[in-house]
Amino acid sequence: MTQAQTHPDPRQLLEAFEAFTAASEHLQARYEALQSQLGQLQGELQTVIEAVPFAIWVLGEDGSLRFTNRPQGLEGRFLQGPAPWEPGSPGGQRRVQTAEGRELIFEEERRSAPHGGTIVTLRDVTEAVLRAQQATREDRLAAMGRMAAELAHEIRNPLGSLALFSGMLVQDLAEQPGPLELARKMQEGVGRLNSLVGNSLSFSRDLHPKLGAIALRPFWEDVLRSTTLAEAVPWENQVPEQATWLGDPDLLRQVAQNLLQNAIRALEDAETPRITLAAVEERLEGQPCWHLTLSDNGCGIREEALAKVFDPFFSTFGGGTGLGLAVCHRIIVAHGGLLFIESQMGHGTTVHLRLAAPAGA
Incomplete structure (x- = not known):
């Protein structure tokens, strides 16, 4: 005896199809929302990367350029060695001359990328280098200033006596043209020394700017x-x-x-x-x-x-x-x-x- 064949209830099929369609539409909406969020995040990341105060290059294993936040390159030319994105770049501190002739200093760092290739960064350290040089120079100048002040104080008293006696000598030799000329040269020399001592003391004094x-x-x-x-x-x-x-x-x-x-x-x-x-x-x-x-x-x-x-x-x-x-x-x-x-x-x-x-x- 043959068993009777049963057919699915059309209403159940319709309900299942509608549920499937709703789930598909929901998944499609979620997918599109995620795509939008991903695009927004990628845009924000790109904005951040472009805004960072240093240049980035991502190079493939063959040296090809995968990504950079400086597609226009750098203004100026590297004074030693090839550019950071070119083969043979030495890394470390690099000097760049701008079109205006000014020399800038950059720090080049190279590291391996997670999936092969190289990440190269270039950071402008001109300000830091100039500050360090100025601080070193100021320390040296301060030490020299203290020494100059000590010497100036030691010299000033005998120099005052020389100035007094040379002035008296000029007066005493007023009627003798030859010796008078020598005395006047002596007086001028003492005056220059006195001026140098004064300048040395001015150089060594503390400065308190009134802003x-x-x-x-x-x-x-x-x-x-x-x-x-x-x-x-x-x-x-x-x-x-x-x-x-x-x-x-x-x-x-x-x-x-x-x-x-x-x-x-x-x-x-x-x-x-x-x-x-x-x-x-x-x-x-x-x-x-x-x-x-x-x-x-x-x-x-x-x-x-x-x-x-x-x-x-x-x-x-x-x-x-x-x-x-x-x-x-x-x-x-x-x-x-x-x-x-x-x-x-x-x-x-x-x-x-x-x-x-x-x-x-």
Whole structure:
């Protein structure tokens, strides 16, 4: 006897199909939501990676480029060895020269990627290197300043006696032209020594800047005019109207006068002498600041001399005390700022000054 064949209830089939369709639609909606979230997370990750203050390159095992957050590359050229994304890159500290001629310092690190290849990062350490150099220089200058102050105090008393006796000698020899000339030279020499002692004591004294807002454009124009530069050398002031430093105007005037006098002396043999002032807004240790550059197209400074320009009693010019730039360095350090010089023989010199801006400026 044949068993009767049973057929599924159409209503059950319809209910099962509807449940299957609903589950499919739910899964499709979940899938699309997850895809949207993934796309959003990828976009946020890309934004973060592009915003990090260092460059990243992910290279395949064959050296091919898989990913970078700097698709346009870096502005400037590497002074030694190939670029970080090229074979044979040496790693470590790298120097890059920008189109404007400024030299930047980067730290290159290389590590293996989890699934093969190499991850290369390049971080700008120019600020940290310059700060470290300035701190080392300030320690050395402070020690030299203490020694100079001790010597100046020891010399000052006998020097005062020499000044007194040389003055008396000039008076006593008023009727004897020959000996009088020698006495006057002695008096001038004592005067120069006295001035050097005074400068040494000024260099060694503690600085306590009285801070206030300084509008850079009129400030430098005033100093420029006071040095008669307007008549002697063409100059161009590209400093923006809103540029402002937080500093002691009297101390910074000393810095400005010294730097401008050096620039004028460097331009003595230039065919078409020119001095240019410019400033850009930056951040110094996370705080807003203005980075001012004072450039001349004069004779430049030899590389071996450039390393010594901030040393007391060192001068690239004949005459003078050699304390000008050392004093400038101490004033800028007392302000918590940054001072450094770039120069090339036959192409001129650029002095960089970075000081904080007033809050809210």
